[in-house]
Amino acid sequence: MDNVNLDVVQGRNFSEAQVGALTGLNNYKFYHPLGKGRGFPGKLFLKEPLRMTGMEVSLNKLPAGQGVPFYHQHREHEELYIFLKGSGQFLIDGKVIDVREGTVIRVAPEGVRTWRNHSQEDLYYIVVQAKAGSMQANGIEDGVALPEQVAWPA
């Protein structure tokens, strides 16, 4: 279901891939389980190729004039939309939000959402999903700085 053309380096504690410039995201196709085999270009999901266990992340390029043709909610997942380039509109529970570089929108599972690119330029954004209520500690509290001095290999 996720894109399988991505070369991924798997290490003991990491996975790494070079997706390439965001302008080339349309080279990745997403195959929705209800899409009858038809690939949808411009959406690259990372959970499966990077073997992530706590989040789903997609990198997205939505061409000028296109919009998501349905509303959706989530069962358990909180979403964060991070807009990087271009402009468009986000519709959440009937409220319209103009989006552009630097717009960030958290949506609770129950939120009824859709979005569109009604501009003349491609719209770029990242969507993150994680299970609502799953994070107890914040990011800093969970981190552990090590005493060793940083040494970059020659």
Next chain:
Amino acid sequence: MDNVNLDVVQGRNFSEAQVGALTGLNNYKFYHPLGKGRGFPGKLFLKEPLRMTGMEVSLNKLPAGQGVPFYHQHREHEELYIFLKGSGQFLIDGKVIDVREGTVIRVAPEGVRTWRNHSQEDLYYIVVQAKAGSMQANGIEDGVALPEQVAWPA
């Protein structure tokens, strides 16, 4: 601890903020609990201002010539680094990865990591944290498309 200068619109099922152009990220300061009140520019954490419950996300600008001066691990959180612009290097368990636009790196909690911008340009990236092992369904399975036709307010 998180940046408090961000104007956030809070809705029933969402939170929204306009962070502005990523080149202006240095206008946000991050106050580390061990930083003795000294703000660290160029790192904006979103969990607290957006009231997120399942993830921590930071937007980052690392100036040319700077690096993270320590290694760190995590107790429970998986991390994903998404590089957007500029170039640099990521060091994970002694292995060096060159990073640029489109580099994505998942790190398990145990991974010993640091990174640097040894280039002549600013480096931009996003870091996502979520609790390792917390996501059962993938993103598509958790979503529910609604039957209503999309209607944008006039």
